[in-house]
Amino acid sequence: MPKVGMEPIRKAALVKATILEIGRTGSLDVTVSQIAKRAGMSSALAHHYFGSKEQIFLAAMRHILSLYGAEVRGALAMAEGPRARLTAILRASFTAVNFRREVIGAWLNFYVLAQTVPEAKRLLRVYQARLHTNLVYDLRKLVGARAEEVARGTAAMIDGVYIREALKQQAMPDGTAAAAMALQYLTLELDKTE
Amino acid sequence: MPKVGMEPIRKAALVKATILEIGRTGSLDVTVSQIAKRAGMSSALAHHYFGSKEQIFLAAMRHILSLYGAEVRGALAMAEGPRARLTAILRASFTAVNFRREVIGAWLNFYVLAQTVPEAKRLLRVYQARLHTNLVYDLRKLVGARAEEVARGTAAMIDGVYIREALKQQAMPDGTAAAAMALQYLTLELDKTE
Amino acid sequence: MPKVGMEPIRKAALVKATILEIGRTGSLDVTVSQIAKRAGMSSALAHHYFGSKEQIFLAAMRHILSLYGAEVRGALAMAEGPRARLTAILRASFTAVNFRREVIGAWLNFYVLAQTVPEAKRLLRVYQARLHTNLVYDLRKLVGARAEEVARGTAAMIDGVYIREALKQQAMPDGTAAAAMALQYLTLELDKTE
Amino acid sequence: MPKVGMEPIRKAALVKATILEIGRTGSLDVTVSQIAKRAGMSSALAHHYFGSKEQIFLAAMRHILSLYGAEVRGALAMAEGPRARLTAILRASFTAVNFRREVIGAWLNFYVLAQTVPEAKRLLRVYQARLHTNLVYDLRKLVGARAEEVARGTAAMIDGVYIREALKQQAMPDGTAAAAMALQYLTLELDKTE
DNA sequence: AATGAATGAGGATTCATTCAT
């Protein structure tokens, strides 16, 4: 039996290792060798699969963004009514899957990567656009014309909570508390207009 | 008598150049040579005055943080009453001096630097602590026990607005709009309790 | 299957090149690039295998010391009786393998290296201790209580002859004459007590 | 009053500082700045007086060699008879002035310098030649034809004792013991022929 | 006389990337 189907396994291992390494060091100054080592292979193989370091980073970004997207979709599927849906989106943003030490560190660095690498910027904008659309969709029903504005505020709050968590560097981020902070803002906006 | 007194001039030029370069490239991957060149001197001289690249970065951070501090102090000096003071703090956060393209890019990267360099983390924490104290001081009078919570929310909002601006990369950041977004949150909190 | 097993070959080539370069220039101010070039590879590869310049130097030292050790052991294996053994040790010290231009130059510089690099000092002390032990072992039988003293004198004489040879810088060191000088001292000591 | 006559003072201070620094670090990798700082002046001034680092080193060498020469001359002046004179020369070699920590370290490094800098080699050869002449002069009367040979052996012994002391790096070198070791060899040679 | 200012040249080290096997 030929060793087929290794590609997705290897790639997944590299993506995971990349996030861990970026999260661990808190910086993009991670070498391909470090990543490959943690993924249990040679750096040459990493290049073989991804072509370049930049592509490895982008794959890691896509992974995190898709994890996030999945979490949000899952949460939305169970929520009934605009308010519940909005709450679900926010909660999903601070789930244990997303609001982990490494992921938070990676997140911050992806913002930096986006300053340099166009594709990274594009990815981040896609994420922002989706979040915005999702928020506006339900906000429209609750705050009408102010939906856009409130959506922007909410998104800013989410990012702000993330970035501040990155600085705390405590062992275990408290997703619940973080979600509460973001929810607090949203609630104020909603209750004001209701 | 030797040519004398260049040190502060050179250092200031380097700090300025550092912020410009970090802002321009949107990353800490800036070489000392680039910085020195932009500051109109050799990289050797940059090292002579600062000792290391890290120290150059830290000096740039200190500069930005002190600019920010000055702006806040200046605004506070003219404000009467807690509400006006809180508004002043927020407005100061998005003044033309602080909310410039380069500075925003630098800000983001300083958060990254703080993940690696202890002194950078310390500086950022000092900034956060000061902001927190300032906010709580006036919030106490307006929202009482919830002061701490609201202060944290406000700070998160400020950081969130900054980080999102970094991604826009438009020619001229709109400080007024940014301030408005942060103020909106604060207003909601204040009006709720009043 | 990758090209494999180059490490020992490369390392050996680098060690040899290091000794040659130090011997040629008569100083430790040799660049890794020079060494690597002479060894037929890039300086990056030299670092890859040794990690640092210091490690390259230490490897070269170990090589020379082990050559010396082997020479002494070989000579001792064929010698019968304490006097013959002592003579063998001295002769081995000035064998063609050891008493070469480059090796003499390297030797001197290793003494300098030992002033700065602890591991180098340790290596040199190990060499001295072994020589001392070897000498004392046989001297004890011939001069009894004075063995320690005579051993120290002999060792000093060996080092002295080496250092003076370094200054001559003639094309071909005369190992026989050098050995004779050291033997002369030893003979005097032995004959005096006999 | 103009500040005249500073030159010899400055030069002397630099020479002293050079020996101290070389002795302290045990290597020639001493910067002009370090030397100048220890001598209480700027590195620019050091260059002003000596022209180059190499010249500073050479001046330091000359100083040490002349100290040594003076010590020997002084000792010879008081000695009566060939045997006493020879003893005096050896004793002078390990006087407190010469056999100091820094001076020993400097000595070793001057041998290294001599490998690179022709003038340094010349100086060292002059020293060796003088010592040789001095020794032979008196040895001739005591051992006749063997004078040359014994002189070379004695000189080697002196250098050997120095180099080994450099490795000990103990706080206070024991000049008396060192002298005794060299004298022991000489005595053997003399007593053998007498 | 004296020094702060300034730099060019160089050197150790790192790393993404390529290649032969």
Add this chain to the structure above:
DNA sequence: GATGAATGAATCCTCATTCAT
């Protein structure tokens, strides 16, 4: 598929030396 081998390019940093004052 997989990796050890190999390197060019880059970067930080140091330092002897020069210069203007």
